[in-house]
Amino acid sequence: MSTGSSKVSIYAAMAANVAIGIAKFIGAYISGSSAMLSEGIHSVVDSVNEVLLLYGLRQSETGPDEQYPLGRGQELYFWSLMVAVLIFALGGGVSIIQGVRSLQSVEISSDPIVSYCVLGAAAVFEGAALTVSIREFNKIQSNADMGLWKAIRVSKDPSSFIVIVEDSAALVGLLIAFIGVWMSETTGNPIYDAIASIAIGGLLTVVATALVAKTKGLLVGESASLETRESIKTIVRSDEAVSDSEPPITLHFGPEDIMLALNIEFRDELSADEIEAAVRRIEKTIRGTHTEVKRIFIEAASVD
Structure with a gap:
């Protein structure tokens, strides 16, 4: 996903969360609803998360330097992990605590x-x-034929899918809060409002756990998609100078920043100049087909 598209999504979510958060806290103060207060906390956490994602995007755009020769693309993955932790600790934890307190003094x-x-x-x-x-x-x-949630599962851009997951969880949380308020009003028993607050906390905890698992994989170092790896393998092995090659080694340093390492065995009868020309040809083809591949390291050696 392009950085511009990610920022549009984040700014839209931030504007909504700030406005909604203020309204929720006012509503919670007037009505005394525990579920409303939990939803207000949810909006605050989401707003902070958007700020962290924007910061991570900005840091990830920093180019390579002497201290960080491969750039700082993985900063986005780090701050995305912090977002997931905040959802767990502040969103889920505080909402559950608030709900438990409401159960004790309904x-x-x-x-x-x-x-x-x-x-x-x-x-x-x-x-x-x-x-x-x-x-x-x-x-x-x-x-285009891939479903939304499958696309999210294979996405390497947490700044895009985290916003979608957050907004989806927010809508489910609003439904839970509505049910809690409605049940409390209908039955005259405020325990349902407290239960709704705990349920919202549980929802955020589940969402946070899933995001932690996803962003952890990106931070540790996920390879490119299977389709990308197979395409690169086809490009390499289809070159007339190549007799064999190992599977490509890929590593995501950012959503659109892949490092590629290749171990290629060239035909024995080729001269050094011909091998050099083949390497340049392979690199050019790969870069033309996969613009997200920023660095290519090729080792001309025996596959064995």
């Missing part, structure tokens, strides 16, 4: 109408932000 919400109005407005804004995020994500999706 109070009926004083004005549920305010909660309904805030939740309805929040759903509209969150839905708009999610629509923008999905639209920007689909603009650059390499395989």
